[in-house]
Amino acid sequence: MSAGAGTVRVGCAGWSIASRDSERFGAGSSMLSRYATRFGCVEINSSFYRPHQRKTYQRWSEEVPEDFRFSVKMPKTISHELRLRGTGALVEAFLQGVEGLGTRLGGLLLQLPPSLCFDARQASDFFRVLRRRTDVAVVCEPRHPTWFTPAAAALLQRHGIARTGVDPAPVAEAATPRDAGGWCYWRWHGAPRMYYSDYPDTALGALAKRVMQAQNAGQNPWVIFDNTAAGYAVANALRLQQLLHLPQAQPQ
Secondary structure, eight states: OOSSOOOOEEEEESOOOOGGGGGGSOOOSSHHHHHTTTOSEEEEOGGGTSOOOHHHHHHHHHTSOTTOEEEEEOOHIIIIISTTSSOHHHHHHHHHHHGGGGGGEEEEEEEOOTTOOOOHHHHHHHHHHHHHHOOSOEEEEOOSGGGSSHHHHHHHHHTTEEEOEEESOSSGGGGSOBOBTTEEEEEEOOSSSTTTOOOOHHHHHHHHHHHHHHHHTTOEEEEEEOOTTTTHHHHHHHHHHHHTTOOOOOOO
């Protein structure tokens, strides 16, 4: 952990820009390059549903500034279909692709299905395979209550895996992220209606205070808004940036 304040990044799950927000972004040759005029990170969710070629990741990397960072969601074939078992070949193929992002690869997101209970041997085997292949930052979003125990937290920490802080939280402990290597990651999905609801200023202000506390503790907080279904993620992310007094490029 660094001695000084960490770096805060705020962004969205995907880089879609609704027409109502278009004027708040600068010019660019693509939607991603325009998105990157206001945000310093993005979470790639499409990788959960289908694989992307390495050259696709390379192209995305070339469309953003040098200090921009991506987090990439691991495929559902690994997390939901195989449920972390026998995934070595799939992990290798996934990593070969995302490494096309080069230095702009900020980390990986592993979201687990709500039905996946904590199994220490199963989880340890998976993370051991993953860590033999990469030392990139990894954050896990478990959703079954059995993952929110001291034993599960210790296992994640042992393998250098952070845990998301989510809203809405399936259990109270899920609202608070646990960092690993200084990476502290919030995912806000929209509440009360997941993926749709707009967050009020009271909620965003409370989140800003928590993010600043993490930053002042030397962590590097990320906040990703996933309430994209009705297009509120961009507005919420821009408002959080204001509350955090983060520098923002101005549209040209």
